[in-house]
Amino acid sequence: MTNDNDTDAGGEDHDRRLVEGWQGRFYEDFTVGDVYKHPYGRTVTETDNVWFTNLTMNVNPMHFNEAYAAETEFGERLVDGTYVFALAVGMSVIDVSANATANLGYDNVRHHAPVYHGDTIFAESEVLSKRELDSREHVGIVTTELRAFNQDDELVLSLERTPMVLKREFAEPSAAAPTGWPDGIGFQPGAE
Template structure:
C-alpha cells in the first residue's frame, strides 16, 4: 500500500487554487510576468491564417515569402495578438465580464515559425465602473517578447473585472465551475459525494 492509500480521511482538505485577480487586487505600476512561454509553430500560423481567411501570401506561400526582405513566412500578426492576450488572461482577465477595448496595438518586430513568445502586463490605470457596481475597469499594457528578448508586440487593453465580493470565490466553486460539480466541502471528510468524487 502507498502512503496515500493508508492516509486517514480526516487529513483530506479541499484547497483553493489560483482564482485569478479581482478588481481590488490590481495596483497601478504592478507588472505581471505571465507563466509559460509558447513556441509558435507552422501549424499555428497556417491554421489561424486559413480560419480567418487572411489571403496575404506572406503567411502561407513560402516561395513568395522567400523573395521578400524577411526571406521566409511571417506569423500572422493577429495570431500574435491572440496568443499574447491569451497568455495574460490568467493574471489580468480571468475574472473579467467583458473586454472593452484594445488600443495602441503595435507590432515592433516580426515573429517567425519556431519563435518562443513570453508576455507581461503592466497596470496603467483602474477605476470603478460608473454603471455597474459589481465591476471595475482595469487598463494594462501587454508586452510580448521573443526568446532573444526582442519586443515583438505591445497593446493596451481594458477589461471589466469582477469585484471579489460579487464573485464570492471558493475552493469548491473556482472561476468557471458550475455550482455543485466535483469535490465539495461536505466531501472533505472522506465521504463520497453524490457524483462519486473521493
C-alpha cells in the same frame, strides 16, 4: 468521491481537504505600476500559423507561400500578426481578465518585430490605470499595457487592453466552486 479520508500505499489514513487554487485577480487586486509576467511561454509552430491564417481567411501569401516569402526582405514566411496578438492576449488572461465581465477595448496595437515559426513568445502586463464606475458597483475598469517578447528579449508586440473586472465581493470565489465550475461538481468536503 464521498470519503474525506484517503489511505496511502502504506495503509496510513490522511484527511482530504479542498485547497483553493488561483482565482484570478479581482478589481481590488490591481495597483497602478504593477507588472505581471504571465506564465508559460509558447513556441509558435508552423501549424499554428497555417491554421490561424486559413481560419481567418488571411490571403497574404507572406503567411502560407514559402516561395513567395523567400523572395521578400524576410526570406521566409512570417507568423500572422493577428495570431501573435491573440496569443499574447490569451497569455494575459490568467493575470488580467480571468474575472472580466467584458473587454472594452484594445488600443495602440503595435507590431515591433516579425515573428517566425519556432519563435517562443513571452508576455507581461503593466497596470496603467484603474477606475470605479458610478453606473456599475460590481465592476471596475482596468487598463494595462500588454507586451510580448521573443526568446531573444526582442519586443514583438505591444498594446493597451481595457477589461471591466469583477470586484471580489460580487464574485464570491470559493475552493468548492472556482470560476467556471458549477456547484457540486467533483470533490466536496463533507459529502457522504
